[in-house]
Amino acid sequence: MSTLVQVSQVSKSFLDNPVIKGVSFSVEEGEIICILGESGSGKSTLLRMIGGLEDADEGSIVVEEEEITGPAHNLVPGFDFINFVSQSFRLEPFRTVWDNISSVISYLPDQERETKVNDLLVLCKLTDKSKAYPRELSGGQQQRVAIAMALADDPFLLLMDEPFSNLDVNMKTQIREEIVEILRKAEVTVILVSHDPIDAMSIADRVIILESGQISQIDTPQVLYENPSSPYAAKFLGPMN
Ligand code: ADP
Numbered sequence: 001m002s003t004l005v006q007v008s009q010v011s012k013s014f015l016d017n018p019v020i021k022g023v024s025f026s027v028e029e030g031e032i033i034c035i036l037g038e039s040g041s042g043k044s045t046l047l048r049m050i051g052g053l054e055d056a057d058e059g060s061i062v063v064e065e066e067e068i069t070g071p072a073h074n075l076v077p078g079f080d081f082i083n084f085v086s087q088s089f090r091l092e093p094f095r096t097v098w099d100n101i102s103s104v105i106s107y108l109p110d111q112e113r114e115t116k117v118n119d120l121l122v123l124c125k126l127t128d129k130s131k132a133y134p135r136e137l138s139g140g141q142q143q144r145v146a147i148a149m150a151l152a153d154d155p156f157l158l159l160m161d162e163p164f165s166n167l168d169v170n171m172k173t174q175i176r177e178e179i180v181e182i183l184r185k186a187e188v189t190v191i192l193v194s195h196d197p198i199d200a201m202s203i204a205d206r207v208i209i210l211e212s213g214q215i216s217q218i219d220t221p222q223v224l225y226e227n228p229s230s231p232y233a234a235k236f237l238g239p240m241n
């Protein structure tokens with residue numbers, strides 16, 4: 001395995017409010033990492049910095065040997081291989097599933113694009129929904145369309161901010177399993193942010209516990225569960241729950 005993402009001593013404040021405080025971690029190629037923390041702990045800010053949507057004040061973020069330098073980075077030609085999946089999915093309501101996915105790769109020649117969309121429909125188990133409109137889909141299906149769209153231009157890194165927070169509680173377990181299956185098959189590296197320990201424990205190879213902008217533990221779900229290193233982690237995950 002090789003390291004895809006290296007975050008080193010990153011800090012970020014909004015005015016005089018320090019939100020991320022000297023955070024360091026790395027992500028290996030093909031890993032699914034979950035950043036777990038309470039609301040306001042800085043998860044979205046950290047994810048946005050990795051995606052180049054926000055500047056870090058200090059430290060460095062390197063993705064695939066390329067230093068991410070904040071919003072200006074998005075202007076670097078050819079560096080468009082990091083995709084976001086947000087909690088609101090952003091599907092175009094007046095386009096079918098097929099057209100939504102196809103629109104992402106409109107630059108490809110027709111034949112190639114058609115093959116690609118078909119492959120993504122199979123991967124995301126949406127072949128029977130290709131002519132449906134977003135409003136005709138369940139939350140889980142809409143989310144799979146959003147993931148198909150995010151995977152369409154072959155990103156090497158997928159950033160997901162609270163991807164399960166808008167979904168029906170009763171469906172979450174099944175939806176999580178479906179999504180993990182898709183992500184594993186796509187062999188994409190994923191950094192996923194959540195406030196829900198069940199997301200982290202059921203999905204991630206490793207979990208990063210973020211506590212008021214600082215990392216308190218990075219471990220596999222198994223180790224975290226058996227050996228939470230702080231009361232905060234224990235409250236989230238520990239056997240005492
Ligand atoms: P989380 O995703 O873990 O809920 P956020 O990264 O959204 O946390 O926010 C962490 C802290 O940073 C919060 O106190 C929030 O109010 C603050 N914050 C986030 N974005 C901004 C911004 N653009 N301007 C000022 N404060 C912000």
Ligand code: MG
Pocket residue numbers: 043044045161
């Ligand atoms: Mg957030």
